[in-house]
Amino acid sequence: MDINIKITDREGKLHEILAPTDMAMNLMEVIRSYEIAPEGTIGICGGMAMCASCQCYVKSNHELPEMSVDEDLMLAEAFHVEDNSRLGCQIQITPEMDGLEVELAPES
Secondary structure (H helix, E strand, O other), rough: EEEEEEOOOOOOOOEEEEEEEOOEEEHHHHHOOOOOOOOOOOOOOOOOOOOOEEEEEOOOOOOOOOHHHHHHHHHHOOOOOEEEEEHHHHOOHHHOOOOEEEOOOOOO
């Protein structure tokens, strides 16, 4: 089953996409597969919560998984962090994420 996600890229352009829930993908991987961020500017660490290149601002009121210690520590060191910042690699694409709205944080 695919879900609808709205992603605003770093240039302010809105992308309304369909993301598969049956491929164990995370938000960062979806952004890469749709080429919403230029190659080499997102997911640099490969989704290990060791860089903040996939930081995004969550605009919708979704119940997201609790932040891991690694994600929390990474965001503590990142630039442009807001109260609604999360690392895209830590948000799994599940049916519950249908309607998710995020905006990519500026590149550091």
